[in-house]
Amino acid sequence: SAVISQKPSRDICQRGTSLTIQCQVDSQVTMMFWYRQQPGQSLTLIATANQGSEATYESGFVIDKFPISRPNLTFSTLTVSNMSPEDSSIYLCSVSPPGLENEQFFGPGTRLTVL
Amino acid sequence: GENVEQHPSTLSVQEGDSAVIKCTYSDSASNYFPWYKQELGKRPQLIIDIRSNVGEKKDQRIAVTLNKTAKHFSLHITETQPEDSAVYFCAASPGSGAGSYQLTFGKGTKLSVIP
Numbered sequence: 001s002a003v004i005s006q007k008p009s010r011d012i013c014q015r016g017t018s019l020t021i022q023c024q025v026d027s028q029v030t031m032m033f034w035y036r037q038q039p040g041q042s043l044t045l046i047a048t049a050n051q052g053s054e055a056t057y058e059s060g061f062v063i064d065k066f067p068i069s070r071p072n073l074t075f076s077t078l079t080v081s082n083m084s085p086e087d088s089s090i091y092l093c094s095v096s097p098p099g100l101e102n103e104q105f106f107g108p109g110t111r112l113t114v115l
Numbered sequence: 116g117e118n119v120e121q122h123p124s125t126l127s128v129q130e131g132d133s134a135v136i137k138c139t140y141s142d143s144a145s146n147y148f149p150w151y152k153q154e155l156g157k158r159p160q161l162i163i164d165i166r167s168n169v170g171e172k173k174d175q176r177i178a179v180t181l182n183k184t185a186k187h188f189s190l191h192i193t194e195t196q197p198e199d200s201a202v203y204f205c206a207a208s209p210g211s212g213a214g215s216y217q218l219t220f221g222k223g224t225k226l227s228v229i230p
Contacts (some may be wrong), residue, residue: 031216042204043159044222058217059116092158101216102147102166102208105157 002027004045004107009047012113013083019080021110023093025090033104034066038089049093067080083114117206118140121221128195131228136224138205139187147208148181148188149218154201163190195228202226 003026013019023032032049047068048053055068070076080087090111094104117197118141128134139150161207165172165179172179176195181188192199202225206218 009172023200033217045217045219048217055183096216103149103161103164104216105161108149110160 002029002095002097002105003062004031004093004105006093006107008110008111009108010113011051011110014113015084017083018079018081019046019083019112020077021093021112023076023078023095023107026093027100029095030073030101031104032070032076033094034068035092035094035106036079036089037092037109043092046078046091075098078107080112083112085114088112088114117145117207117209117219119205119219119221121224122195123224124222125225125227127227127229130195130197134190134192134194134195134199135226136190136203137187137208138157138189139185140207140219141184141186141215142209143186145207145209148179149206149208150179150190151203151220151227152201153223161218163218192226195226198229200228201225203204204226206214208213 011106034046035043037043046061047057049055049068049070051070054073067079082085090109092109093107121138133184146167151159152162163177163179165181176193178191202223204223205221
């Protein structure tokens with residue numbers, strides 16, 4: 001199965017700043033997604049990262065706040081812009097292997113704290 | 116959009132007993148239903164899934180059942196062990212069309228297995 005890594009694993013940031021989270025996979029994958037998991041809560045899909053085109057955002061999430069890049073089939077970034085304490089959360093990427101597009105496997109997550 | 120309800124939110128069982136977690140979904144077009152286990156501080160891990168053309172699926176001590184007519188599916192864990200203690204999430208995926216691989220998650224069930 002694919003090995004998924006995320007950087008950074010955790011960070012503490014000041015309000016008003018931005019943080020870019022990287023998701024790297026050791027093999028090409030069809031689908032890549034970004035989720036948010038607030039403390040003690042479930043997973044909420046932020047967007048689908050589309051290779052070579054703009055990401056598809058879910059209701060309540062906008063590109064200006066969460067710009068996403070996916071330059072190739074193994075890498076994606078999520079930026080959390082102009083952060084506020086409400087953005088404190090765990091951010092996870094997930095991937096679907098070729099031929100198994102329904103199945104999603106998660107990266108280790110990035111724990112973000114905004115002061 | 117899809118709405119997934121999960122019950123109970125917490126569940127305590129004695130070691131060796133069985134545990135059952137139930138989920139209902141709203142979109143009759145959904146056709147893929149995975150279950151994830153998330154241990155404290157870890158990423159969600161896919162433990163079993165079922166597709167709409169199957170009524171039941173087993174993997175050792177874990178089984179999942181699906182009732183498409185009633186739009187509900189359940190996770191059954193037999194002979195529970197302390198290492199089964201975790202938060203379990205159910206999810207549903209749309210059957211076709213835009214966003215057909217996106218997962219909508221339930222709110223999670225915290226399972227505690229008492230030795």
